[in-house]
Amino acid sequence: MKTKILANDKKSIEQAAQILNTGGTVAFPTETVYGLGADARNPQALKQIFDAKRRPNSNPLIIHVADMESAQRIAHFNKLAARAADCFWPGPMTLLLPKCPSSEVSSLVAADQPLIGIRIPSHPVASRLLVEFAQPVAAPSANLTNRVSPTRASHVLNDLDGRIDALIDGGDCHRGLESTILWPQDNSLTLLRLGALEKETIFEALGVMPEWSTDHNHPKTPGQHGLHYSPELPLRINVRAANHGEIWIGFGSDSLNASFNLSEQGDLNEAAANLYATLRMADETAQKSGCLGIAIAPVPDDGMGVAINDRLRRAAAKIEG
Ligand code: TXA
Numbered sequence: 001m002k003t004k005i006l007a008n009d010k011k012s013i014e015q016a017a018q019i020l021n022t023g024g025t026v027a028f029p030t031e032t033v034y035g036l037g038a039d040a041r042n043p044q045a046l047k048q049i050f051d052a053k054r055r056p057n058s059n060p061l062i063i064h065v066a067d068m069e070s071a072q073r074i075a076h077f078n079k080l081a082a083r084a085a086d087c088f089w090p091g092p093m094t095l096l097l098p099k100c101p102s103s104e105v106s107s108l109v110a111a112d113q114p115l116i117g118i119r120i121p122s123h124p125v126a127s128r129l130l131v132e133f134a135q136p137v138a139a140p141s142a143n144l145t146n147r148v149s150p151t152r153a154s155h156v157l158n159d160l161d162g163r164i165d166a167l168i169d170g171g172d173c174h175r176g177l178e179s180t181i182l183w184p185q186d187n188s189l190t191l192l193r194l195g196a197l198e199k200e201t202i203f204e205a206l207g208v209m210p211e212w213s214t215d216h217n218h219p220k221t222p223g224q225h226g227l228h229y230s231p232e233l234p235l236r237i238n239v240r241a242a243n244h245g246e247i248w249i250g251f252g253s254d255s256l257n258a259s260f261n262l263s264e265q266g267d268l269n270e271a272a273a274n275l276y277a278t279l280r281m282a283d284e285t286a287q288k289s290g291c292l293g294i295a296i297a298p299v300p301d302d303g304m305g306v307a308i309n310d311r312l313r314r315a316a317a318k319i320e321g
């Protein structure tokens, strides 16, 4: 199939909604990363997402909707979920919630999982597409399984050109890390994926600190393993000077001699926005120049640094065992 590249204008959004309507796949920008969307009610369309990404259909997809009314037709919100939605939507937060029995969302979306993942993105292109289509859109990150998430249209094309119907080019994603995934229960908030919404911000707004679950019965997020976030070459983290034959990614103004720098100013939000693009560039450069690996400077473990370090540890786990 030929992948149609659409501009970010009214006519293109209408065309993209039309493609979704007829069961096709459309990649689109969100504030976190690019998503690969399909009609969440249509099993044939969802199958195309799994095929294009080479993703096992046991790994569930996040539903994207335009507004709270649409979200409430799909999932049941307890009090804490409603407060979280009120504070952080539209924005980079996914809630795992019980599915409404009357919802038209296909069972393929959440495979064997007991809950459904749902979010309202804030990116204007994503919002316009969701309003125009007026139905729930299932969208995982628009990369091949086992590659880092795409934060630019060119990343989507590198992985999925010829495998999807269309791509809306909306420029760079300004957050650069995936949404934070939360499971709100009556009196607790379980964190299932660190992401673009910081734990402290959630605590300040809701008065409840999101915690990793120690309960083995909590919902599983099958995509949360190391390889999910890996570049092709081995990655070493917390490295102050690269070994011979390694590409070095720096952080801050003291990373002299670094081939790339996540943020020369040492700004963690800028580093998050640059992380996946830099890993992809370093991977490409290293492979072209015959380098054997990538090394990355220490990133402070606070604010967005916590989620950045989570992704880096997972990527590095590929060689650490
Ligand atoms: O920022 C984001 O969340 C991006 C944009 C496109 O919205 N989406 C994204 O989707 O990162 P994906 O599929 O690449 O990652 C979603 C993660 C996976 O690890 C998946 O296993 C988990 O969320 N997940 C989704 N629905 C779930 C459910 N119902 N139960 C448990 N885990 C779920």
Ligand code: MG
Binding pocket: 140, 141, 149, 223
């Ligand atoms: Mg993904």
